[in-house]
Amino acid sequence: MLDADSTLIRNEVIELIADEAGRGPEVAAATEAAMRGEVDFATSLRSRVERLTGVPVSAFANVLARIEPTPGVRELIDAVHARGGAVGVVSGGFHEILDTVAPSLGVDVWRANRLAVADDALTGVVHGDIVDAEGKAAALREWASAAGVPLACTIAIGDGANDLKMMDAAGLGVAFNAKPAVRERADVVVGPVDLAEVIALLP
Template identity: 35%
Template sequence: MRLAVFDFDSTLMDGETIDLLAKAYGKEEEVSKITKEAMNGELDFYQSLKRRVETLAGMPLPLVEETCNNLPYFPGAEELMLALKAKNYKVVVFSGGFDEGVSAGKKVLGYDMHFSNTLHHKNGVLTGEVGGEMMFSYSKGRMLKKVQNLLSIGEEDTIVMGDGANDISMFPYAKKTISFCGKDIVKKFANIIVDKKDLREIIAYI
């Protein structure tokens, strides 16, 4: 058994879930500025996540669900998942985004498991609060080590892939570290760099 761990937003899904939610709710410009600063490592991930989610307070839950059920995925996403499973990989997604989006993605792409954050809601609307397993810049690395221990899979049999600063904490625990259309800060730490927006490019490295 081998392990492949993916970021979700801007790695499997073409965009940032929170940006798409903000667009649907009329808060796009406000949120995208914070997102850009966070992904470039200019803001602490935890604080930027809280600030972005706060802008969604009052958003109707049905609008959240509708948006998440219509996320755009990068070309080749389904083919990559099939190729990984054919080579006996367990495929896991770690997302600093939200369960609402990643759960919808699982139905489309068929990965094995995911860990993410959850948008808090009450009386059918978002409260502007968030909690979960991926709240901090170091969360993905810590969770990767736990999953490896649980499955008895070592670094030599692990591939990780992401695009943003909060993905870098995974890199010390994997033999193959892939920057997919990544920010400059991610490319500095990755040992495989793919800049073409086609996930079929990854198949050659598995």
């Protein structure tokens, strides 16, 4: 199972959306603090999403055009499928982008936050429960159980503090392109920004 932003893809989607509102730098600074674990993720996300108020839904097309899949992601997903496995993505980002990106890369199942919309523009509110660290770990357990895969046979790949609980829940926690606190707690650290490096870790 993979995180999305800075793992499945090279971008931080909330920063791309913020660029559409002219608030990219301030949101990027808040995102960095959240990923280092300096602030509560849910609180930080609500604050950052509030800064997106008024961004038109049509701006998602511009955001999608800027998405860059992480090098090696297709090779890793193909390798998992070749072994009879499945690939899940759970993200503190947004379904509005992941619903296009995930299936295009061959991801089997995914979960993310949703942005509330009114009059074809963002309201600055997250709709429904926030996918936080506990939500990511819960998704890993749920999907593994549904697929009949023992947790010991799962791999979780992430970069930020919000990924630590799912990495702890998995059989193998992989720090990828990760913050120092994540590298310290991971079972394995992958240095190169190339997801194909993870293929050697597959069972």
